[in-house]
Amino acid sequence: MKRFSEQLKKKASTISLSAAERRELRERLVAYMEYHPVSRRAEVFESTPTTAPVMDTYRTVSFSFRSLHLRAVAGLCVVCVVVGVPLVAERSLPGDVLYPVKVRFNEEVLSTLTFSPYEKIEWETERLGRRIAEARLLESEGKLTEEFEVEVAEAVKAHSDAAQREIETLRATDAEEAALAEITFSSVLDVQSMVLKSRDRGASSTIDVIAGAVEKERTEAAAAQGQSETTPSIERLLARIEQETTRAYELLETVKSYAREQENIDIERRLADIERKIASALTLRQEADTDEQAVRGLLREALQATQKLIVFMTDIDVRETIVVEDLVPVELTEAERTAVLETMLNEIQEQRTEFETAVPEVENDDVRAKIVASLNELNTQFAGAEQALEQSDLVAAEVATTEAYNLYQDIISMLQLHAGFIPVDPEFTTEPPTASSTNQVVVETATSSATTTLVGDEEASGIEQGTTSPERQSESGEDQAEE
Amino acid sequence: MAASGKTGDIGEGQHDRFLKAFDEYADALFRHAAMRISDRERAVDLVHDTFTKVWGYVRAGHEIESFRPFLYKVLNNLIIDEYRRRRETSLDVLMGLEGVDEGSFEDLHENNTEALAATIDGRRAFELLDTLPDMYREVIVLRFVDGLGPREISELVEESENVISVRIHRGLALLRKHIESEAAAREERRIMKQNKSEGTKNTK
Numbered sequence: 071m072k073r074f075s076e077q078l079k080k081k082a083s084t085i086s087l088s089a090a091e092r093r094e095l096r097e098r099l100v101a102y103m104e105y106h107p108v109s110r111r112a113e114v115f116e117s118t119p120t121t122a123p124v125m126d127t128y129r130t131v132s133f134s135f136r137s138l139h140l141r142a143v144a145g146l147c148v149v150c151v152v153v154g155v156p157l158v159a160e161r162s163l164p165g166d167v168l169y170p171v172k173v174r175f176n177e178e179v180l181s182t183l184t185f186s187p188y189e190k191i192e193w194e195t196e197r198l199g200r201r202i203a204e205a206r207l208l209e210s211e212g213k214l215t216e217e218f219e220v221e222v223a224e225a226v227k228a229h230s231d232a233a234q235r236e237i238e239t240l241r242a243t244d245a246e247e248a249a250l251a252e253i254t255f256s257s258v259l260d261v262q263s264m265v266l267k268s269r270d271r272g273a274s275s276t277i278d279v280i281a282g283a284v285e286k287e288r289t290e291a292a293a294a295q296g297q298s299e300t301t302p303s304i305e306r307l308l309a310r311i312e313q314e315t316t317r318a319y320e321l322l323e324t325v326k327s328y329a330r331e332q333e334n335i336d337i338e339r340r341l342a343d344i345e346r347k348i349a350s351a352l353t354l355r356q357e358a359d360t361d362e363q364a365v366r367g368l369l370r371e372a373l374q375a376t377q378k379l380i381v382f383m384t385d386i387d388v389r390e391t392i393v394v395e396d397l398v399p400v401e402l403t404e405a406e407r408t409a410v411l412e413t414m415l416n417e418i419q420e421q422r423t424e425f426e427t428a429v430p431e432v433e434n435d436d437v438r439a440k441i442v443a444s445l446n447e448l449n450t451q452f453a454g455a456e457q458a459l460e461q462s463d464l465v466a467a468e469v470a471t472t473e474a475y476n477l478y479q480d481i482i483s484m485l486q487l488h489a490g491f492i493p494v495d496p497e498f499t500t501e502p503p504t505a506s507s508t509n510q511v512v513v514e515t516a517t518s519s520a521t522t523t524l525v526g527d528e529e530a531s532g533i534e535q536g537t538t539s540p541e542r543q544s545e546s547g548e549d550q551a552e553e
Numbered sequence: 554m555a556a557s558g559k560t561g562d563i564g565e566g567q568h569d570r571f572l573k574a575f576d577e578y579a580d581a582l583f584r585h586a587a588m589r590i591s592d593r594e595r596a597v598d599l600v601h602d603t604f605t606k607v608w609g610y611v612r613a614g615h616e617i618e619s620f621r622p623f624l625y626k627v628l629n630n631l632i633i634d635e636y637r638r639r640r641e642t643s644l645d646v647l648m649g650l651e652g653v654d655e656g657s658f659e660d661l662h663e664n665n666t667e668a669l670a671a672t673i674d675g676r677r678a679f680e681l682l683d684t685l686p687d688m689y690r691e692v693i694v695l696r697f698v699d700g701l702g703p704r705e706i707s708e709l710v711e712e713s714e715n716v717i718s719v720r721i722h723r724g725l726a727l728l729r730k731h732i733e734s735e736a737a738a739r740e741e742r743r744i745m746k747q748n749k750s751e752g753t754k755n756t757k
Contacts, residue, residue: 073671074671074673074697077678078675080676082584082588082679095601098601099601
């Protein structure tokens with residue numbers, strides 16, 4: 071057996087990581103470890119000695135020296151106060167006795183633990199999010215007084231200013247990193263502002279001052295970002311996107327077990343959209359005479375979308391207040407865009423033949439002339455849209471189709487008014503079909519290249535956010551089969 | 554393998570120990586993965602995933618006394634997931650084959666396994682390892698390449714030591730059968746080629 075084992079081992083030893091593979095793997099791992107450091111809580115746990123030795127010492131000493139026993143008890147009390155109070159304070163809200171401990175002690179101590187300017191910016195951003203979350207919690211409990219509201223608005227401004235100051239400090243040493251920090255800060259403010267704006271504006275809503283403060287900070291951050299002369303390099307953007315998407319996928323794995331199936335599908339769809347955007351940016355980069363700013367723009371959008379998704383997955387309040395579609399709208403693939411256009415054109419085509427019989431019934435000459443002119447223009451735009459679709463020029467096709475659809479709606483309205491025209495589809499609405507809200511485009515193959523169909527409102531109610539679900543596809547297929 | 558206790562070095566200590574484990578075991582783990590899944594790039598990814606998962610465990614505050622078995626355990630689970638994902642082999646069917654059968658005396662006896670291994674050419678075995686179902690490849694690689702004992706393998710695979718011994722024996726038997734059939738086929742081809750060349754000479 072030894073010989074067999076030796077021979078097998080010898081042959082197997084030919085399989086090994088090359089030096090480059092090994093180096094790359096190690097670098098990836100080190101980057102991962104830096105991005106996911108040992109949590110402070112774990113370190114606190116770890117640095118705490120196990121109970122057994124403490125108790126042993128305590129017992130030995132207590133029986134021998136009473137005074138030391140008392141000192142140990144006093145020491146334990148001090149430890150309880152020093153460790154316990156800040157822990158309890160973490161759950162406090164404005165107005166609680168321990169709230170100042172949370173804000174002025176716990177958070178300040180944690181501030182001193184952040185060393186790099188980027189970490190400081192992240193921490194200030196998180197503190198800003200904490201203040202808003204506290205305000206929302208107080209509001210939901212009906213305890214948000216004007217005094218607290220002003221206090222939170224001031225805190226929002228203070229944290230935002232601190233983050234901006236850190237960005238400026240960082241800009242002096244690493245302008246690209248500062249630009250990346252600006253993007254992150256801006257993404258978080260976007261989400262918070264959107265959450266506050268979308269809250270119920272009923273009589274009980276008292277969060278207006280905070281919403282205004284956040285919106286002001288968001289606008290200022292966006293303006294500062296627009297004025298910034300430095301944009302991160304493509305490599306730096308790609309590296310940050312890699313980190314953020316890794317985190318997003320990890321978070322998705324974590325939330326998968328308790329999130330609703332539809333939420334998971336929605337998030338997966340957005341992540342796929344982001345991957346597609348990155349791929350298109352990389353393709354664009356390969357092209358000769360490429361516009362580097364356009365590539366950076368696409369990557370920046372991808373980074374912001376990923377960061378927003380991360381906030382969506384990590385902040386339960388955000389998830390309960392807004393839907394992912396508001397935060398990161400679905401981006402249709404070419405196949406889906408084509409499907410939407412084809413559906414719109416089919417609808418126009420279906421009604422167009424009916425128009426010819428309805429137009430002579432219009433008694434008013436002026437109106438009839440106007441309808442005929444609109445009909446001619448509709449035919450021109452329709453032909454243009456079809457031609458653009460054939461040439462796969464989606465942008466031109468979308469412009470022409472939208473124009474044609476508007477004319478088509480005008481004609482129907484005029485015919486309904488002046489000739490009692492009834493559209494072929496009794497459920498005719500003036501809203502064009504889209505794939506983002508009420509109507510969903512279902513692409514029936516994984517490659518998004520084959521047959522596409524539109525699912526109506528009833529079916530779409532099961533699909534909230536413009537995503538393609540295999541289950542829905544099969545249901546849709548069954549429905550069609552039954553029909 | 555992994556202690557639930559919270560004692561141990563903190564921060565830097567964990568960091569250094571973990572990287573030391575990477576330096577020490579990355580190659581062995583990669584070799585194991587590559588031999589199991591026959592896909593070099595994927596094997597690199599699986600080794601990466603193994604280390605990131607184990608790091609996740611470390612950063613959650615758990616102390617790992619010995620990295621080697623823990624890393625192998627995580628990698629093994631990832632390889633099983635990979636097989637499930639590929640659906641090349643129905644794992645359940647393979648598992649079902651083993652079931653409660655703990656093997657005959659011949660299968661179980663270590664001396665018989667040694668005797669069987671002694672009859673196999675390790676170099677040919679390496680080339681034909683791919684032809685074995687993963688269930689057998691797994692234990693043969695763990696036993697003869699990674700050098701794990703039956704007890705360690707049984708803990709890793711979560712089967713009894715008897716089942717592992719039977720699996721190793723059957724794997725080796727199957728491997729020898731494959732080597733023999735391959736040798737017979739090669740011999741047949743050689744004879745056919747020889748006959749053909751002799752026929753050509755006679756015609757001339």
